[in-house]
Every structure is written in structure tokens, then in C-alpha cells.
Amino acid sequence: MNGPAESAPGTDSAEEQVLDVLRRTALEIVPEIEPAAFRPDRTLSELGCNSIDRAEIVTLTMEELDIAVPVHEFHQGMDIGTLAALMRKQL
Numbered sequence: 001m002n003g004p005a006e007s008a009p010g011t012d013s014a015e016e017q018v019l020d021v022l023r024r025t026a027l028e029i030v031p032e033i034e035p036a037a038f039r040p041d042r043t044l045s046e047l048g049c050n051s052i053d054r055a056e057i058v059t060l061t062m063e064e065l066d067i068a069v070p071v072h073e074f075h076q077g078m079d080i081g082t083l084a085a086l087m088r089k090q091l
Contacts, residue, residue, distance in 0.1 A: 012088075014088050014091050015084050015085060015088040017065075017088075017091075018061070018065065018084040018087045018088045018091070019040065019080070019081075019084045021061050021064050021065055022038075022057065022061050022080060022083065022084060022087075023035070023038045025057050025060045025061050025064070026038060026044065026047065026049065026053075026057050028060075029049070029053050029056050029057050029060070030047070030048060030049050030053050030057075032048060033047045033048060033049075038080070039080065040079060040080050040081025040084065041079055041080075041081060042079060042080055043077060043078065043079050043080065044057060044080065044083075045077070058074070058083070061087065062087065062090075065087065065090075065091065067087060067090035067091060068090065069086060069087055069090055073086055074086070
């Protein structure tokens with residue numbers, strides 16, 4: 001990683017890995033996102049991601065991490081930190 005890790009309280013290295021993949025994927029799908037705005041307390045919607053962007057970000061992140069999260073686990077308005085914690089449980 002570059003520079004000091006900006007971990008949210010209660011995160012672990014596996015959750016940081018998920019956050020890193022989510023961040024990289026989100027910036028790839030929606031390059032207009034300001035990298036500094038990608039924080040665990042924000043939602044993908046707040047960052048300007050539409051429903052198709054969000055689905056693609058989640059799908060590609062799960063593929064890269066080789067995990068599967070049941071669709072009923074996802075909730076509209078879920079912040080990035082909660083999303084990362086949900087995915088981390090599948091690692």
C-alpha cells in the first residue's frame with residue numbers, strides 16, 4: 001500500500017483488502033469518482049454511481065475476491081464500509 005493506511009475503526013486486513021478492491025473497481029467503472037471521496041462512510045450512490053454501476057462494481061469485486069454474497073444480503077443505501085464487511089465475511 002502507498003502511505004499510511006486510513007482504516008476505519010474496527011476494520012481488519014481482510015476488510016482492508018475488500019475496501020481496496022472495491023475502490024479500484026469503482027474508480028475503473030466510474031473514473032469521475034474523486035479517489036479521496038471513496039470512504040467507508042459514503043455510499044456508492046453518493047459517489048455518483050447509478051444502479052448499473054453499483055451492480056457492476058459489486059459483481060466485479062466479488063469475482064476478483066472469488067466470493068459469492070447472496071443478493072438478499074445487499075440493501076439500498078448500504079455504505080461502503082458495511083458493504084466491505086459483508087463481503088469480508090465470505091473470504
